[in-house]
Amino acid sequence: MKIALMADLHLRGCDLPQTRAQLMASVDVMVERGVQVVGVAGDIAHRMNLYDTSASTGAVARVALEWARALQAHGIEALMIPGNHDYSGPGRADALHVFDACPNVRVARRAESLAWNGLRILAVPWLYTDRDFNAVVSDLRAQFGDNYTWHLLLAHVQVFGALQNRRHAMEFEQPLQTYVCRPGDWSTSADFLSNLPVMHIALGDFHFRQDVVEDRGGFVGALRQLDFGEEGNPQGFEIWDSEADTTEWIELDECPVHRTIIAKPGEPVQMLDPEGCRYRVRYDGMPDPLEARELEARGVQVEAIVEKRERVKRCEVPSGMVGDLPATLRFWAGQQTDEVDVDRALDALRLIDSDDVEPVEDCPDQQFADAMARPPDVALEVDALARMEQSGSAPAPFDLVAEVNRMGNAMIGQPAQATGADDEALPF
Numbered sequence: 001m002k003i004a005l006m007a008d009l010h011l012r013g014c015d016l017p018q019t020r021a022q023l024m025a026s027v028d029v030m031v032e033r034g035v036q037v038v039g040v041a042g043d044i045a046h047r048m049n050l051y052d053t054s055a056s057t058g059a060v061a062r063v064a065l066e067w068a069r070a071l072q073a074h075g076i077e078a079l080m081i082p083g084n085h086d087y088s089g090p091g092r093a094d095a096l097h098v099f100d101a102c103p104n105v106r107v108a109r110r111a112e113s114l115a116w117n118g119l120r121i122l123a124v125p126w127l128y129t130d131r132d133f134n135a136v137v138s139d140l141r142a143q144f145g146d147n148y149t150w151h152l153l154l155a156h157v158q159v160f161g162a163l164q165n166r167r168h169a170m171e172f173e174q175p176l177q178t179y180v181c182r183p184g185d186w187s188t189s190a191d192f193l194s195n196l197p198v199m200h201i202a203l204g205d206f207h208f209r210q211d212v213v214e215d216r217g218g219f220v221g222a223l224r225q226l227d228f229g230e231e232g233n234p235q236g237f238e239i240w241d242s243e244a245d246t247t248e249w250i251e252l253d254e255c256p257v258h259r260t261i262i263a264k265p266g267e268p269v270q271m272l273d274p275e276g277c278r279y280r281v282r283y284d285g286m287p288d289p290l291e292a293r294e295l296e297a298r299g300v301q302v303e304a305i306v307e308k309r310e311r312v313k314r315c316e317v318p319s320g321m322v323g324d325l326p327a328t329l330r331f332w333a334g335q336q337t338d339e340v341d342v343d344r345a346l347d348a349l350r351l352i353d354s355d356d357v358e359p360v361e362d363c364p365d366q367q368f369a370d371a372m373a374r375p376p377d378v379a380l381e382v383d384a385l386a387r388m389e390q391s392g393s394a395p396a397p398f399d400l401v402a403e404v405n406r407m408g409n410a411m412i413g414q415p416a417q418a419t420g421a422d423d424e425a426l427p428f
């Protein structure tokens, strides 16, 4: 029997028409190759509620259902498991309920052994549980005894040591990283998988197509590249023949591939296939703004690699200098790239320095003086409230004027006078 195996469809708004075309193209190939059933290893939707900023729930659902109906029209049944993207969280409904009314779609929502279309399938969706993947699968095996075997493991899971695409655009030059297990991850090992009595393995979650167990499959690979972090990934699905135990990769080209071009500012950028590719141009330096705009108008993502500027400069301050304000300021000015008018800066500081400030009673602007002398209202209220709470009974009548004076005294020594002995201790 020929089984189409797919993973990580990530139905979403921003490339919905292309994704729809990719899905419909997959049906054409299946029909042509005589595929009878499809297994999808999770992440059918990009978001549990289907909608995003580019498409409504209905628009995304329509594509999902169109695909299911196209399969049905050719008598092809589908088995799906939810991936982490199909959930919004533990215990929540998943996105695959969009297929509830599709008679040819079966969804395995728990780890189970299925007899389906003449195949024995071990279906293990992404699960939010305090048990780990290996324990869940071992329990299932125990129910069937040591001699039981399965045709297929269909699972959405992370595998230690497997290769993942980097999500960060800056790291495109090293597009793959090895997955390292963290506590609580829904994950397993190639070793564990290789000891399972299954003929073939079809996993979802890591989008980069790769064998995990030699000659028995692994991560199927996503239907398409989602972004520049997945540049270079194949786009499509596989067909596994359960009798011959052979696998064929089907590359589909209805979705554009991502391609990064490195360019020098001023250099003309050549694009080879503007139809089939989504381009990113990374300039080694600042590009001409007009040129960048022109590229952006053609749908190209433009980035500039600019030299990082050191913003922190450290230096050894000579001992004894701290506390000598003019000397410290001169020293600081000497370290700056741009010239600093030290004398002017010292004049400014002298204004702030207490001795040069006019006593408030002489200040011509009485309103300003009042404002300076008034403690913050919030502090006043908080303090009054605190005392009310402390008293535990009906609050005493509140004398605002007395309170202002009390707070003022407490905060700045003498109200209406901003100078005093404390000035020496002003923080620099």
Ligand SMILES: [Mn+2]
Pocket: 008, 010, 043, 083, 085, 205, 206, 207
């Ligand atoms: Mn995914």
